[in-house]
Amino acid sequence: MSDSEDHSDPNHSHLSDTDLRVRSLESLLLEKGMVDADALEALIQTYEHKVGPQNGARVVARAWSEPDYKDWLLRDATAAIADMGYHGRQGEHMYVVENTGEVHNLVVCTLCSCYPWPVLGLPPTWYKSAPYRSRAVMDPRGVLREFGTEIGADVAVRVWDSTAELRYLVLPERPEGTEGMSQEELAALVGRNSMIGVEKVASPNGGAAR
Amino acid sequence: MSDSEDHSDPNHSHLSDTDLRVRSLESLLLEKGMVDADALEALIQTYEHKVGPQNGARVVARAWSEPDYKDWLLRDATAAIADMGYHGRQGEHMYVVENTGEVHNLVVCTLCSCYPWPVLGLPPTWYKSAPYRSRAVMDPRGVLREFGTEIGADVAVRVWDSTAELRYLVLPERPEGTEGMSQEELAALVGRNSMIGVEKVASPNGGAAR
Amino acid sequence: MNGAHDMGGMHGLGPIDAEIDEPVFHHDWERRVLALTLASGAMGKWNIDISRHARENQPPAEYLANSYYQTWLVGLEKLLVESGLVTADEIANGRSAAPLPDDLEERVLKAEAVEAVLSRGDNFTVEDDIPAKFAVGEPVRVLNNHPTHHTRAPRYVRGKCGVVERDHGVFVFADENSKGPGHRVGQHVYSVCFPAQELWGPDAAAADRINVDLWDGHLEAAPS
Amino acid sequence: MNGAHDMGGMHGLGPIDAEIDEPVFHHDWERRVLALTLASGAMGKWNIDISRHARENQPPAEYLANSYYQTWLVGLEKLLVESGLVTADEIANGRSAAPLPDDLEERVLKAEAVEAVLSRGDNFTVEDDIPAKFAVGEPVRVLNNHPTHHTRAPRYVRGKCGVVERDHGVFVFADENSKGPGHRVGQHVYSVCFPAQELWGPDAAAADRINVDLWDGHLEAAPS
Numbered sequence: 001m002s003d004s005e006d007h008s009d010p011n012h013s014h015l016s017d018t019d020l021r022v023r024s025l026e027s028l029l030l031e032k033g034m035v036d037a038d039a040l041e042a043l044i045q046t047y048e049h050k051v052g053p054q055n056g057a058r059v060v061a062r063a064w065s066e067p068d069y070k071d072w073l074l075r076d077a078t079a080a081i082a083d084m085g086y087h088g089r090q091g092e093h094m095y096v097v098e099n100t101g102e103v104h105n106l107v108v109c110t111l112c113s114c115y116p117w118p119v120l121g122l123p124p125t126w127y128k129s130a131p132y133r134s135r136a137v138m139d140p141r142g143v144l145r146e147f148g149t150e151i152g153a154d155v156a157v158r159v160w161d162s163t164a165e166l167r168y169l170v171l172p173e174r175p176e177g178t179e180g181m182s183q184e185e186l187a188a189l190v191g192r193n194s195m196i197g198v199e200k201v202a203s204p205n206g207g208a209a210r
Numbered sequence: 211m212s213d214s215e216d217h218s219d220p221n222h223s224h225l226s227d228t229d230l231r232v233r234s235l236e237s238l239l240l241e242k243g244m245v246d247a248d249a250l251e252a253l254i255q256t257y258e259h260k261v262g263p264q265n266g267a268r269v270v271a272r273a274w275s276e277p278d279y280k281d282w283l284l285r286d287a288t289a290a291i292a293d294m295g296y297h298g299r300q301g302e303h304m305y306v307v308e309n310t311g312e313v314h315n316l317v318v319c320t321l322c323s324c325y326p327w328p329v330l331g332l333p334p335t336w337y338k339s340a341p342y343r344s345r346a347v348m349d350p351r352g353v354l355r356e357f358g359t360e361i362g363a364d365v366a367v368r369v370w371d372s373t374a375e376l377r378y379l380v381l382p383e384r385p386e387g388t389e390g391m392s393q394e395e396l397a398a399l400v401g402r403n404s405m406i407g408v409e410k411v412a413s414p415n416g417g418a419a420r
Numbered sequence: 421m422n423g424a425h426d427m428g429g430m431h432g433l434g435p436i437d438a439e440i441d442e443p444v445f446h447h448d449w450e451r452r453v454l455a456l457t458l459a460s461g462a463m464g465k466w467n468i469d470i471s472r473h474a475r476e477n478q479p480p481a482e483y484l485a486n487s488y489y490q491t492w493l494v495g496l497e498k499l500l501v502e503s504g505l506v507t508a509d510e511i512a513n514g515r516s517a518a519p520l521p522d523d524l525e526e527r528v529l530k531a532e533a534v535e536a537v538l539s540r541g542d543n544f545t546v547e548d549d550i551p552a553k554f555a556v557g558e559p560v561r562v563l564n565n566h567p568t569h570h571t572r573a574p575r576y577v578r579g580k581c582g583v584v585e586r587d588h589g590v591f592v593f594a595d596e597n598s599k600g601p602g603h604r605v606g607q608h609v610y611s612v613c614f615p616a617q618e619l620w621g622p623d624a625a626a627a628d629r630i631n632v633d634l635w636d637g638h639l640e641a642a643p644s
Numbered sequence: 645m646n647g648a649h650d651m652g653g654m655h656g657l658g659p660i661d662a663e664i665d666e667p668v669f670h671h672d673w674e675r676r677v678l679a680l681t682l683a684s685g686a687m688g689k690w691n692i693d694i695s696r697h698a699r700e701n702q703p704p705a706e707y708l709a710n711s712y713y714q715t716w717l718v719g720l721e722k723l724l725v726e727s728g729l730v731t732a733d734e735i736a737n738g739r740s741a742a743p744l745p746d747d748l749e750e751r752v753l754k755a756e757a758v759e760a761v762l763s764r765g766d767n768f769t770v771e772d773d774i775p776a777k778f779a780v781g782e783p784v785r786v787l788n789n790h791p792t793h794h795t796r797a798p799r800y801v802r803g804k805c806g807v808v809e810r811d812h813g814v815f816v817f818a819d820e821n822s823k824g825p826g827h828r829v830g831q832h833v834y835s836v837c838f839p840a841q842e843l844w845g846p847d848a849a850a851a852d853r854i855n856v857d858l859w860d861g862h863l864e865a866a867p868s
Contacts, residue, residue: 018714022673024738025721026680028730032740034687034748038755040679046762047678048668088765093812095835110652110798112696113712122678125670126662128712130480134654137800137854138566138844146660156851157840161652163796164833164857165692165768166812193662228490232449234514235497236456238506242516244463244524248531250455256538257454258444298541303588305611320428320574322472323488332454335446336438338488340704344430347576347630348620348790356436366627367616371428373572374609374633375468375544376588403438421655424648424704429799431645431792432704480648480656481708564845568655575653579803621788 047122053192055086056119056169060195061186063096064174074098077169081119091118091167097160098171099197104151105170106144106197108136109162116167120192127196137161147198170195175203262331263402265296266379269329270405271396273306274384284308287379291329301328301377307370308381309407314361315380316354316407318346319372326377330402337406347371357408380405385413421568424480428576429620450489457496458538462529465503468542469598473570474498546590546606552636553608558584559642560612562634570598573638577630581642582614585631593635607636645697645792648704652800653844674713681720686753689727692766693822697794698722770814770830776860777832782808783866784836786858794822797862801854805866806838809855817859831860 029035059081063070073080077094081087094116097105109115113128126132136143140157144150151157160168172194178186181204193199239245269291273280283290287304291297304326307315319325323338336342346353350367354360361367370378382404388396391414403409427433445451461471475495476483486494500506505524510517520528529537554560564579565571572594588609596603611631616624651657669675685695699719700707710718724730729748734741744752753761778784788803789795796818812833820827835855840848 018717019671019673022676022680022717025717025735026676028734028738028740029680029684029724032730032734032742033744034729034752035680035683036752036754039683039753039758040676042755042758043679043682043762044675046758048675052668088763089761090765092765092768095812110800111649111796112699122668124663124666125712126660129661130651130654130657130708131660134651134657135660137652138848140840140852141849143660147662153849153851156853157849158852159854160835161798161854161856163798164812164818164859165815166833166835166857198662228493229447229449232452232456232493235493235511236452238510238514238516239456239460242506242510242518243520244505244528245456245459246528246530249459249529249534250452252531252534253455253458253538254451256534258451262444298539299537300541302541302544305588320576321425321572322475332444334439334442335488336436339437340427340430340433340484341436344427344433345436347428348624350616350628351625353436357438363625363627366629367625368628369630370611371574371630371632373574374588374594374635375591376609376611376633408438422653423656424654424708429646429790430648430704431790432647432701434703477656479658480654481705484648484705484708564843565847566653566655566844619788620790623789 047117051117052121053119053190053195054187055084055121056116056192056195057187057190058183059084059086059119059169060171060190061183063171064178064186065183070171073171081169086118088118090114091116093166094119094169095160095166096169096171097158099173099200101155101173103156103158104144104197105168106136106140106157106159107162107168107170108133108159110134110137111161111163114162114167116169119169120195124192144198147193149199170197172197172201175201177203177205257327257332261327263329263400263405264397265294265331266326266329266402266405267397267400268393269294269296269379270381270400271393273381274388274396275393280381283381291379296328298328300324301326303376304329304379305370305376306379306381307368309383309410311365311383313366313368314354314407315368315370315378316346316350317370317372317378317380318343320344320347321371321373324372324377326379329379330405334402354408357403359409380407382407382411385411387413387415421477421570422566422575423476424478424483425476426575428574453489453493453496457492459529460496460500460505462537463503463505463524463527465505466499467592467597468544469570469592469594470600471495471499472594473598474502476570544591546592546604548590548606550590550606550608552587554584554587554610554636554639554641556584556587556610560584560610560639561642562612562638563640567595569595571595571638573634574632576619577612577614577632577634580614580618582612582618582632584610585613586611588633591635593637595635595637609633609635610639612639645701645794646790646799647700648702648707649700650799652798677713677717677720681716683753684720684724684729686761687727687729687748687751689729690723691816691821692768693794693816693818694824695719695723696818697822698726700794768815770816770828772814772830774814774830774832776811778808778811778834778860778863778865780808780811784808784834784863785866786836786862787864791819793819795819795862797858798856800843801836801838801856801858804838804842806836806842806856808834809837810835812857815859817861819859819861833857833859834863836863 063073073096077096110133115123140159194201273283283306287306320343325333350369404411475491561581562577590606591609593605593607612634614630616628699715785805786801814830815833817829817831836858838854840852
């Protein structure tokens with residue numbers, strides 16, 4: 001429907017202007033001594049390389065493998081996830097919602113872009129963008145279809161809008177064909193999108209998860 | 211609250227681009243023979259010079275002067291206004307709402323910018339703009355205050371959102387100090403804003419209407 | 421559609437800039453856009469509801485950034501292409517690639533017809549003897565629908581209760597008419613009166629009212 | 645505020661562009677904006693709700709045109725100036741006109757503290773023994789308020805009825821906390837479950853539900 005022009009693509013407009021503006025701000029704050037160059041580098045390294053959806057995938061794999069852990073995760077996600085070493089900023093209060101044959105869960109933040117950083121890292125662009133934020137709550141099945149995920153009419157879709165300081169992680173259904181797999185092997189199957197709820201975890205016999 | 215930049219002022223941005231785009235479209239439609247140059251000129255002349263709020267002012271002045279006309283105007287505005295020679299495009303179905311000591315009326319079109327062309331001409335920019343359209347229905351008293359119009363707590367504000375093909379004209383209160391004036395003298399007191407409802411008609415002893 | 425055009429109740433759009441002694445047009449191109457839009461309408465290829473939808477159906481960031489006549493320009497180009505009167509290439513080039521079809525030539529608006537056409541206006545009523553679904557004085561609720569197509573029920577009244585204050589008569593139902601030929605159905609239009617507090621909560625003035633013109637297709641009887 | 649950030653239920657914003665193998669950052673300046681924002685937060689001059697409001701409180705056309713990190717940049721510049729940490733002139737010039745006050749020097753985030761600070765996170769709960777206004781299973785209605793300040797009750801649930809599904813405990817009330825120091829009050833936060841049809845009408849799937857986290861201050865008992 002869009003007859004958009006160049007200036008309507010927010011991710012590729014005014015890049016040089018923005019780049020200059022950020023460089024200028026950084027040099028100001030460094031000169032003032034308000035920020036420390038090494039700390040900036042450490043912050044970037046953390047979120048670019050250390051924290052990411054591999055953390056959440058390990059949580060999911062363990063829940064699939066250890067029934068007691070799964071119980072704990074669904075009862076007190078914050079503690080159960082901290083037990084794996086994942087906690088802190090933007091994951092202070094966690095809640096895990098389980099996909100079953102009866103319900104499919106989907107996470108969004110319509111007001112900004114709240115996201116569970118310690119288990120999933122920084123959110124992808126589409127999660128933060130207007131198309132997803134506007135439609136996930138009104139037309140979740142249409143949104144899921146755009147990700148190639150068809151939810152049967154006999155399954156309820158449950159959308160979680162992260163409007164407070166709770167952060168949500170979807171526990172996807174364990175796919176068929178994974179009997180006997182190690183937690184490491186299982187974790188390798190679990191993609192970020194399945195923990196947001198826009199996709200299911202594909203069976204290792206079928207296609208790959210994104 | 212705005213820290214707006216140049217590009218946020220829609221009325222003064224991309225003017226040359228838009229100008230070129232319109233010239234190009236006009237020459238295309240002329241070449242194709244879809245539009246006639248003299249007709250374009252006649253359309254512009256009509257709305258730039260012939261039709262305007264002086265028409266509505268004459269309707270108001272007559273309603274103030276002739277009780278029977280006022281009754282007719284409030285009962286069947288389309289016919290009573292047509293009797294003055296004003297009718298047609300964007301005024302096919304008129305409804306007149308009367309300001310009194312108990313109620314103050316205000317007209318808006320939140321969805322686009324519907325406006326009674328035959329009696330008021332083309333709408334002013336502020337009437338078509340987002341600030342007015344967004345707030346007139348939610349904070350009418352705040353909007354009125356921005357026009358310097360204070361409505362007492364004992365007076366009800368009635369907002370008319372022009373969502374269908376009815377077009378609204380406010381019949382303002384006749385100000386004091388106008389006893390014995392001719393309809394022509396009265397019409398000269400009645401400004402466009404008083405017939406939209408954002409201002410009252412000022413007494414000739416006091417300030418002027420906009 | 422729940423678009424950026426449906427502005428009632430939005431915050432943050434700034435102060436009202438009421439220009440003193442404002443001219444009718446601020447730029448010559450605004451004159452041209454108005455005239456081209458009115459003249460092109462004479463082709464009979466769209467109705468007012470199709471044209472409103474063409475204007476409002478822009479990406480919200482663009483709708484909000486465009487001025488009124490810029491939006492008219494966007495709408496006109498869209499209507500011309502979608503109706504087949506011109507091609508996108510012709511618009512891009514500014515040159516005609518094919519003459520107007522013969523059967524449209526007689527429709528071209530001539531200068532001598534302008535006054536009569538404007539004075540006559542359009543016909544939005546339907547003469548059919550269609551009964552009213554609601555009576556004056558009846559409490560009604562606006563349906564909480566969220567169609568993706570054009571609708572004239574603003575979002576701020578959906579699901580809200582009001583009272584039918586006036587029956588304006590039978591008009592073409594805009595929401596359907598915007599879909600094109602064959603969708604011209606008549607319905608009663610009412611002035612529905614909403615207490616400001618019903619729409620905006622207890623901070624609104626208790627005495628204030630908002631009247632919105634709504635069709636039978638927007639309304640249901642209020643729950644008792 | 646009813647701003648462009650409150651997107652739930654808007655149409656016309658286009659298809660979802662899910663990039664395959666998306667990098668964490670698309671431009672180096674995005675890295676810098678993230679890091680500068682987190683590092684500046686160590687000054688302790690604002691809380692998360694103030695910073696959210698700084699980002700959302702942009703003219704809607706700009707909010708919609710800006711990318712996520714562009715909005716973070718707008719928010720950071722605003723927070724720095726409004727908190728008095730830097731002046732607008734300093735931002736315009738990119739040069740410091742005055743050193744950091746002595747009392748803030750010890751707050752500067754050092755590289756060796758980064759891991760601990762991120763791992764600790766923030767504290768959004770309030771230990772006070774505040775009673776819950778609503779019980780799990782209780783039907784509630786979201787207040788139909790339209791404050792001009794920051795609120796975490798999205799517009800699409802205002803005036804709508806749901807059921808309290810879970811009591812998350814006592815948290816700082818964001819709507820108040822966004823007003824600055826001295827507005828840190830605790831309230832219970834609940835996961836309130838709304839039938840999709842209550843929010844979007846009969847075209848929504850009857851089985852679908854939307855859960856929204858809401859504070860006591862957003863809710864009232866549902867009318868019976």
